[in-house]
């Protein structure tokens with residue numbers, strides 16, 4: 443999300459807030475271009491942070507209250523004008539400056555990055571230019587690089603568009619975020635929301651978080667193990683709400699293949715692209731020839747074993763012993779997975795550049811097995827004895843897709859004024875007219891919640907944050 447520099451460098455009203463630097467502040471700011479739902483609302487003051495050192499210099503108590511931090515505004519529903527300050531951390535990493543820097547080498551120097559960076563990993567870019575060229579690590583810019591590790595730690599400024607980071611990682615052949623491709627928003631929010639898609643969550647790749655602690659008035663590094671990450675949630679959304687302004691996220695990427703293909707039709711879509719992947723667990727193995735499949739293929743192993751003694755020598759497939767290997771699979775790359783996910787998402791989800799929404803409006807509820815059995819009985823009575831209700835086991839409980847319930851209740855495509863349940867994915871409410879009001883979105887939300895409560899005895903909770 444790009445920010446158009448305002449005409450003020452400190453508005454008249456709030457000049458006294460700006461201590462050392464000229465920070466961009468805009469009074470009575472129109473937020474309609476800053477939230478993907480396109481709600482036409484204003485905030486009393488908008489502050490764009492353009493350098494990390496502006497944070498210690500900012501007198502938060504002098505700002506119109508309350509103060510909220512926003513990223514790309516893609517998980518927010520503004521329900522009315524915001525009476526306080528909306529602050530955006532606008533520092534982003536120049537990813538084009540960090541290409542081609544992941545070869546072997548030795549650690550030299552230490553940047554300002556996370557204390558937890560292991561010696562044999564690479565760290566890149568905190569605010570600085572980042573590594574350009576293998577032989578010239580520049581600790582003064584906040585990055586160092588190293589030898590043997592298979593992990594690559596990359597520190598990305600919080601204001602960087604998350605999908606730009608995904609595209610960069612894929613183009614560098616680095617594994618980790620490819621399944622999260624095309625999720626709107628910024629890197630800072632990825633650590634707040636624990637964004638997730640296609641079997642991967644941000645917590646799987648977050649190694650460290652740097653933030654300004656408003657309570658203590660200092661920069662801190664936060665270990666993700668302390669963030670209580672769960673399904674689209676973290677302490678940043680609960681007990682730490684409003685306390686930290688995330689300025690950088692360090693992601694742990696991998697130089698060795700780590701494809702995760704078993705969710706959301708990804709494997710099938712790759713198959714349709716001509717990649718000869720078999721069902722089973724997501725190894726890299728593929729089979730051309732018969733056999734029970736590569737359940738036993740260790741992850742990250744190109745080629746697959748079927749029945750026989752297996753590919754001790756990859757170059758000599760031995761169909762007579764029951765195994766062959768596939769060249770296509772060796773060429774499975776994060777780039778291919780990224781593009782496949784982009785294709786799937788584009789077919790299902792509204793493009794925020796065209797249609798306003800905040801993605802999935804509701805969280806998928808998790809219920810007891812007994813409760814689920816009652817729903818199954820109801821669904822079979824309505825749709826016939828062979829009908830099966832989509833679900834996922836989560837420990838000893840069951841997650842039921844909210845989209846399924848919304849569709850069963852007849853809401854798919856339903857409109858209320860300018861708001862509409864998206865035809866291709868009923869979990870999404872869209873601003874169909876482009877002029878929908880917060881009241882219309884909330885009206886549709888309320889109808890859905892009430893109907894599902896009365897039919898299934900389940901209360902849906904919004905994933906979208908109401909402001």
Ligand SMILES: Cc1cc2nc3c(=O)[nH]c(=O)nc-3n(C[C@H](O)[C@H](O)[C@H](O)COP(=O)(O)OP(=O)(O)OC[C@H]3O[C@@H](n4cnc5c(N)ncnc54)[C@H](O)[C@@H]3O)c2cc1C
Nearest residue numbers: 511513514515516517626627628630631637638688800801
């Ligand atoms: C079409 C569409 C598809 C989507 N698909 C997915 C999906 O597949 N998976 C998924 O998980 N989400 C999805 N989303 C939701 C959304 O993209 C994510 O929640 C995203 O992480 C929000 O990022 P943002 O930068 O827009 O954050 P915002 O919406 O601006 O803010 C989200 C929260 O993060 C906080 N925050 C933001 N930046 C910072 C910071 N620097 N420091 C501290 N707090 C901060 C805000 O205060 C707020 O609480 C989708 C949204 C849309 C519109």
